[in-house]
Amino acid sequence: MRIALFSDIYKPHINGVVNHVGLLKEHFDRWGEQVYLFVPEQDKKTEDESNVIRLPSIPIADTGYHLTVRVDSRCRDILKRMDVIHVHHPFISGSFGLTFSRRYEIPLVFTSHTRYDLYVQQYLPLLPETLSDTALQAFFQRFSQRCSAIIAPSKSAATVMQTWGIQGRVAVIPNGIELGRFHRPEQEAKRQEFGIPQEAVVGVYVGRISQEKAVDRLLRIAAALKDEVPRLHLLLVGGGPSLEECRKLAGESGLEGRVTFTGPISYERIGAVLGLADFFVSASVSEVHPLTFIEAAAAGLPAIGIDSPGVADMIADEETGFLTENNDLSFGLRIMRIARDAEMRKKMGLAARQYSQRFSAHHNAREVLALYQTVQEE
Numbered sequence: 001m002r003i004a005l006f007s008d009i010y011k012p013h014i015n016g017v018v019n020h021v022g023l024l025k026e027h028f029d030r031w032g033e034q035v036y037l038f039v040p041e042q043d044k045k046t047e048d049e050s051n052v053i054r055l056p057s058i059p060i061a062d063t064g065y066h067l068t069v070r071v072d073s074r075c076r077d078i079l080k081r082m083d084v085i086h087v088h089h090p091f092i093s094g095s096f097g098l099t100f101s102r103r104y105e106i107p108l109v110f111t112s113h114t115r116y117d118l119y120v121q122q123y124l125p126l127l128p129e130t131l132s133d134t135a136l137q138a139f140f141q142r143f144s145q146r147c148s149a150i151i152a153p154s155k156s157a158a159t160v161m162q163t164w165g166i167q168g169r170v171a172v173i174p175n176g177i178e179l180g181r182f183h184r185p186e187q188e189a190k191r192q193e194f195g196i197p198q199e200a201v202v203g204v205y206v207g208r209i210s211q212e213k214a215v216d217r218l219l220r221i222a223a224a225l226k227d228e229v230p231r232l233h234l235l236l237v238g239g240g241p242s243l244e245e246c247r248k249l250a251g252e253s254g255l256e257g258r259v260t261f262t263g264p265i266s267y268e269r270i271g272a273v274l275g276l277a278d279f280f281v282s283a284s285v286s287e288v289h290p291l292t293f294i295e296a297a298a299a300g301l302p303a304i305g306i307d308s309p310g311v312a313d314m315i316a317d318e319e320t321g322f323l324t325e326n327n328d329l330s331f332g333l334r335i336m337r338i339a340r341d342a343e344m345r346k347k348m349g350l351a352a353r354q355y356s357q358r359f360s361a362h363h364n365a366r367e368v369l370a371l372y373q374t375v376q377e378e
Contacts, residue, residue: 001372003028003035004082004100006093008068010039010052014238014267015208016291017088017113020175025049027365036078038093040068053078068092071100080104084372088113090143098146107148107375112161113175115286115309116140118212141165148375151368153289156309160288171371174313175289176364179356182298185271194260196276200233201339204277204301206270206292207284209240209261214283216242216249221283221332223253229339232258234281237273239264274299278345279321279338283331287311297356302348304334320352 007021021037028035029050040057053075057068071079079085079100086109087097094110101108117136144150144166152158153175161170191198203222209215215236222234236246236259243261250259265273274280280296280303287310293303294314303321305311317323322334338345 001033001369001376002081002083003033003372004079004085004097004106005035005037006085006087006089006097007037007039008089008091008093010037014264016175019177019267019291020111020113021088023176023178023361024365024368025052027362028369031369033369036082038071038075038096040093068096071096076100079106082106083376084109086111086368086372090116090140094143098143102146107372107378108146109149109151109371109375110143110147111151111153112157113153113288115160115288117160117164118286137163137165141167144168148378149371151371154310154313156313157288160309171367173364173367173371174359175291175294176359176361177291177294177298178361179298179359181268182271182274182295182356183353185275185299187269187272189269189272189276191276194235194262194276195257196233196235196260197231199231201229201231201279202233202235202277203279203281203304203335203339204235204237204274204296205280205282206237206274206295207282207290209236209238209243209246211242212284212286213240213242214285215246217283217328218281219246219249219253219255219259221328221335222259223255224328225332225336225339226254226258229336232335232339234259235262235273235277236260237262237265237270270295271299274301277301278342279304279349281305281335282311285311285326290314294356294359297352298359300349300353302338302345302352304331304338306331316351316355320348320355 010018025035025037037052041054055068056070084107085097085101087094088111149169149171151171151173155172158170158172207213280301282305285306285308289310296303303315305315306326307323315321315323324330324334
């Protein structure tokens with residue numbers, strides 16, 4: 001099958017969408033499918049794998065995303081021969097995918113990776129909420145009508161998408177990871193490398209350090225617990241626009257020596273870094289299918305997250321971790337409980353690793369390919 005994938009961001013940047021798209025392409029290539037990946041040109045020196053096409057683009061502030069400005073005749077010649085176009089963002093690359101889908105009468109598939117309703121409120125704060133919600137619904141209603149199928153990575157994500165005005169066929173296909181990379185990391189990491197005391201109980205967060213991920217909230221809760229749980233240490237893995245602001249907040253909150261910011265770390269090292277921790281923790285409610293929770297589970301870590309769409313699909317409450325209410329007291333009490341009970345952490349970690357088996361990248365790619373074949377035949 002001839003497949004065109006579109007994404008607004010790709011390597012060398014690191015995030016869940018980049019990892020997911022890369023794994024899809026890797027599996028399709030392995031199975032002999034003819035797949036092209038169209039992404040913005042971010043660095044002319046970037047060395048890509050085969051059939052990754054960098055499109056001329058301009059950066060969007062310091063977000064790591066780029067605005068694609070044109071598609072040349074070579075790309076158009078490739079696209080007109082495709083059997084399916086699959087977009088992973090709705091606005092920029094999604095508009096290109098939609099254009100060529102209609103022009104060449106090719107089925108269009110869209111995967112929703114993000115709580116766009118929350119992102120609109122975060123990044124357009126001057127826009128009245130009712131107007132932003134109305135605009136979002138109007139956009140997704142039109143966009144979804146032109147898609148042959150829409151992939152929701154979880155049941156709760158599919159439910160949320162209905163509130164955006166999504167119409168048409170929605171297929172629930174959980175994103176996956178390479179489980180073995182986290183069961184048996186190829187690289188090693190030691191606590192001393194990151195200045196973490198050997199006796200510390202480490203809660204790790206992996207992801208973008210940005211406003212919508214609520215890392216600042218996590219720091220404030222840790223500060224409130226520093227006397228109750230003196231061995232608690234936060235390991236915050238990732239970069240982003242709020243990194244320096246969060247470093248400053250940690251210092252002002254009296255968390256010196258109790259928080260480690262790693263900055264960006266290559267995806268190949270994430271499994272080893274997770275191995276330094278005792279549990280995974282995130283205060284974000286902006287997820288639809290957070291791969292970091294799956295990665296942590298595959299590494300044998302119990303998790304603490306807020307009961308919200310996406311996160312609720314990743315944690316079996318009181319079995320593989322804790323789902324908390326969306327308030328600091330509930331969240332803090334669960335951190336305190338798991339940090340104080342090593343036996344509980346061990347038991348939940350084993351259950352989490354078993355739970356992660358359902359989220360393999362191989363299974364995800366097979367289901368996505370089967371969906372392509374279905375929409376092509378319709």
